[in-house]
Amino acid sequence: MSDKSDSSASFENYLAECADKITVVIDQLIAPAVGPEAQLMRAMRHGALAGGKRLRPFITIEVGRMFDAPEKSLLRAASALECVHAYSLIHDDLPCMDDDDLRRGQPTVHIAFDEATAVLAGDALQTLAFEILANPETHGDATVRCKLIEVLASSSGSRGMVGGQMIDMAPSFDDENALSILTRMQRMKTGALFACAAEFGAIIGGANEQEHHALAGFTHDLGLAFQIKDDLLDVQGDESVVGKAVSKDKDAGKQNFVSLLGEEGAVSRVNMLADQAKQHLSVFGGRASTLLNTVNFVLDRHH
Known part of the structure; x- marks a missing residue:
């Protein structure tokens, strides 16, 4: 096996270890x-414990570790973020949104249960996230806890993830401005939670202003690269590997980065964004080696 393959396998194993830690925390927070109300709890667990890369929590943990932040605080904050991400996926899969039957290789929540339960499970996961952040077990300093709550609310609300989803619900974009609108949509819908992930680690770790700025630039480019790669997988991927339906955008007549840039153009844009993301990390030197590998993972992922 080549050095690159060894490095990739080692990183994916480490990513999986961190994902397992997050799963354990969420499993404890959403007890059976x-x-x-038992069906609601089962639906919450179905949506939040289904696996996945847990990439956003991973970023929180790794950014925090660069500043020697306490692991318990990082794991709880990262789990709160993952609860919001899980809620967004549950709602995104609903018939009134993307109408998906498969998520992470298993039936979506509204298929496994019903639509009303899926809506409520998403609602409950969202509120659970803020309950986790408000608890003194997450951090002993109330000012830090309030800042975490503020960042998550801003990132997940109308100026972030939910606002991006609203743009995504539009039947089509104006051709002249399609690329800029699509970019704005994805920076809100996908990128905002990536930015929140790094900001969580930076807040808990006590980063300075320059470090906050560098991390914001890093996640800005990484989040967009992640979404463009997702669009490429929608065209090139295998449903059995990706774990969800593919060719959705094409079948629905929706524009994405591949339809606007072409496959070669989309690949070029991903590579450019990845290079920029790595450049933002230069201020951290060797401390950012794992985050650099995260960029490579986004470039090379197949699901």
Whole structure:
């Protein structure tokens, strides 16, 4: 096996280890319930414990580790972020949104349960995220906890993820401005939670202004590269590997980076963004080696 393959396998193993830690924390936070509300808890667990790369929590953990932040704080904050991400996927899969039957290789929540339960499970995961961040177990300093809550609210709300989803619901974009609108949409819908992930680690770790700025640039470019790669997988991927339906945008007549830039243009844009993301990390020197490998993972991923 080549050095690159060894390095890639080692990184993916490390990513999986961090994902397992997050799964353990979320499993404890959404304990199985008995009684009339038990189905809601089962649906929350179905959506939040289904696996996945847990890339956003991973970024929180790795940014925090660069500043020697306490692992318990990082894991709890990262788990709160993953609850919001899970809620967004549950709602994104609903018939009124993308109408998907498969997510992470298993039936989506509204298929496994029903639409009403899926809506409520998403709602409950969102509120759970803020409950986690508000708890003193996440951090002993109330000012830090309030800052985490503020960042998550801003990143996931109308100026971030939800606002991006609203743009995505538009039937089509104006041809003249399609690329700029699409870029704005994805920076809000996808990129905002990537930015939140790094900001969580930086807040808990006590980063300075220059470091916050560098991390914002890093996640700005990484998040967009991740989404363009997602669009490429929608065209090139195998459903059994990707774990969800492919060719969705084409079948729905929706524009994405591949339809606007072509496959070669999309690949070129991903590579450019990846290079920029790495450049932002230069201020951290060797401390950012794992984050540099995260960029390579986004470039090379097949699911």
